[in-house]
Amino acid sequence: MIRQAKGKTPRRPPKKPSSNEKDPVGVYCRVRPLGVENGECCIEVISSTTIQLHAPEGFKTNRNGEYKETQYSFKKVFGVSVSQIELFEHVAKPLVDDVIHGKNGLLFTYGVTGSGKTFTMTGSPGQGGLLPRALDMLFNSVGPYQAKRYVFKTDDKNGMDVQSEVDALLERQRRENNLPVSKVTSSRQKLDPEIADMITPEEAYKADGVDEDSCYSVFVSYIEIYNNYIYDLLEEIQEDAIKPKPPQSKNLREDQSHNMYVAGCMEVEVKSAEEAFQVFWRGQKKRKVANTRLNRESSRSHSVFIIKLAQAPLDADGDNILQDKNQVTVSQLCLVDLAGSERTGRTGAEGTRIREAGNINQSLLNLRTCIEILRENQMCGTNKMVPYRDSKITHLFKNYFDGEGKVRMIVCVNPKADDYEETLLVMRFAEMTQEVEVARPVDRPIYGFTPGRRHRNQAFKEELSCKLEERGGPVDRDMSSVINQLAHSLPPLPSAEVMDPHDDLTLPRLIEALQNRHRIRQMMIEEYNKSANNLKSALQELDNNLISKDNYIHEQNAKLVEKDKIIQTNRADIERLEKKTKMQEHKIDILQKTTKIYEDDKRSMQQELETRDQRLQRELSEKRRMEQRMHGVVSDTQLKWEKECERRVNAMQLEMQNKLWVKDEKLKQLKAIVTESKTPGRPDPTPRQTQPKRPSKEERLAAKRSASPPPPTTTPVRPLHRRSRSAGGEKWVDHKPPSSLDLGTVLQPVIPNAIQVSAPNEKALSKCDRYVLTHQEVASDGEIQTKLIKGEVMKTRGGGQAVQFTDIETLKQELTTIPSRKRRSSEGAPANGDQSDGAWTDVETRCSVAVGMRAGSNMGPGLEHHGITKRRKP
Structure with a gap:
């Protein structure tokens, strides 16, 4: 039974120590x-x-x-x-x-x-x-x-x-x-x-x-x-x-x-x-x-x-x-x-x-x-x-x-x-x-009991063992059970209480019981002596048998001594080997740790290498995509510039051809005038000194846009008939607003194989290669002029269409007047020998007077103009 003392204080210390040290x-x-x-x-x-x-x-x-x-x-x-x-x-x-x-x-x-x-x-x-x-x-x-x-x-x-x-x-x-058998046996081992x-x-x-x-x-x-x-x-x-x-x-x-x-x-x-x-x-x-x-x-x-x-x-x-x-x-x-x-x-x-x-x-x-x-x-x-x-x-x-x-x-x-x-x-x-x-933490004292309880109990047990040993009783751990067994084997004692001084029964009964217990004790002693004598005789016989075996035992003892020496030597070797084994195990543990570290480092390095390989592959694929993209951009740019160069070359050739044609016309008219002036019976015409007409703003803008490096020095040949590129299979989008007027000019643009629209749309642009916009406005002199704004239809990367404008052609109706030819007065006439030479010295001036027409603006490829310029007389 476990006892607890009353009034004991708890041993758990307080949270905050009372000491301020x-x-x-x-x-x-x-x-x-x-x-x-x-x-x-x-x-x-x-x-x-x-x-x-x-x-x-x-x-x-x-x-x-x-x-x-x-x-x-x-x-x-x-x-x-x-x-x-x-x-x-x-x-x-x-x-x-x-x-x-x-x-x-x-x-x-x-x-x-x-x-x-x-x-x-x-x-x-x-x-x-x-x-x-x-x-x-x-x-x-x-x-x-x-x-x-x-x-x-x-x-x-x-x-x-x-x-x-x-x-x-x-x-x-x-x-x-619950533990496995292997763990139970290992836990019980040393x-x-x-x-x-x-x-x-x-x-x-x-x-x-x-x-x-x-x-x-x-x-x-x-x-x-x-x-x-x-x-x-x-x-x-x-x-x-x-x-x-x-x-x-x-x-x-x-x-x-x-x-x-x-x-x-x-x-x-x-x-x-x-x-x-x-x-x-x-x-x-x-x-x-x-x-x-x-x-x-x-x-x-x-x-x-x-x-x-x-x-x-x-x-x-x-x-x-x-x-x-x-x-x-x-x-x-x-x-x-x-x-x-x-x-x-x-x-x-x-x-x-x-x-x-x-x-x-x-x-x-x-x-x-x-x-x-x-x-x-x-x-x-x-x-x-x-x-x-x-x-x-x-x-x-x-x-x-x-x-x-x-x-x-x-x-x-x-x-x-x-x-x-x-x-x-x-x-x-x-x-x-x-x-x-x-x-500083506070000491934790123990309260409630007197110290030394364990020592007192141990001392009491030792004292009891000594007393039992002195009395000849058992000294082993089953001492109490043996004492109880002996006490129960004896007859019980009767009641020994004497209540009456004249009681003559209690004492005789007690004496009789004691005599019986003494008799039983004597019988037990006799039995004990008999058993002791039998044991002594058995021991004597055993001693006699052992004496005969002493020599054998001595021989075996000598052999055991030799075996003990061998065992001691083996134990020393075993201890030495155990120490060596421990050292080897310690080294093995260190090597295992080092191997694990190297494996972890190897694994991490492999992961890093794989990551870098993946990154390199991504960079290579990105590089290939960039190369393909740049090749595409370069090819697109090269194609664009080839087209631009071709357009500029064609524009320059056309411009040179037009200039050559104008000069030829001027020379023809000059020749006709000269021939007419030398006809007998007709007076010489008096040339009219006029300045050449200044190009308009749109003409100058078109000339700037079509400006390009000078073409190679080749002799232009005026073709008898100029065929447009639209006849070669190019399609045009002819964007004419509904508000445009027909001026009835001699030079009319004819666009074959064209889709006429009043407003451009994606469907029409996707089917054509060129684009022309007709625009009308009032010029500075009050005349209505028509502008043909031309461009190329290009496909974009997103799948749509875009128009890049490349040329502007201006059409305008003008009336030219040719002055009447009168004979010169004799006052200002030069000598007969110098008359023809001096009158025709300024060829350009006379050409500008003689030619009463506008050569026209630069017409780009894809347009043909049919008709001639009419010369009107007042």
């Missing part, structure tokens, strides 16, 4: 040995608390170009010769003591990549780090007082429940039955003692002042924060080779005491340091690592290993655990291995590595921002909000900076000169972190 964040510095021999070193250890940074050669830090040397102070500086055990004794041992006494603790390593953070936290065979030493010290202290498995049970809300030993036994049996290779028995520590009237249970969990997502490294995922499933990220939650925890994180109950370290190593194999230029196994995520200790007091008798949830105290120690800050230019990161490095640097930058704001609030009295929620690493541990436990930081630095700039930033951050103060 604060302690600064403990910052330690550890210097890694210089890896390269004869390399330049930029860090010098001045004392046990101070280091000095020397700027490397070629790095100027002030305006004068001089080297600057800076000193930084820490709580303690550990040089290259400091061992792992000394580091644990100064930094982690006080935190383990606090966890055993119900206080929380946070320890994290900080530094650039390749500075030795993982080695400080985990260590290597023969040089165990902080984590395995903390586990060893914890189990050395509370190991004898651990509760049975499954007595403490997590409630998935960052709390602990206590169940009875019967329920715990049933749960153990149920879980063992665990692989990897931690024994890291910690020697001489280096073991044990905490003082452990409460022996409480029962303890240890739970561990292991998570990583990768790309600002939380993943459980201990979660068992069924691997599917065909379609593997990625791990699911976890979320942060807040419990009833406003403490942050990872919801759904797997917490494993462990009963020894070896088992705990084996669980840690199982999760360590799943952690994200990568190979960079600065580190072969660079951590790509922040890892958090949480050691949770649950303790509950025993009842008043010191036998059972109190099943009261309010009496359970839960304390935890968080060991954080932060990923190193890095520059992608130095690490040569590409693709996924760049994204990982950016997330790592962003989370570390947010940690620095939180520390800066905390320092400013404490030193300047401000009340700025600390951005804990900007990253998961700060949001998870915000309770520690608010006073839920001690905070310790180990700054790991690499003394090589290449890391000087990054180391300088790390030192500045460490110097600022030391100025942040965290509230």
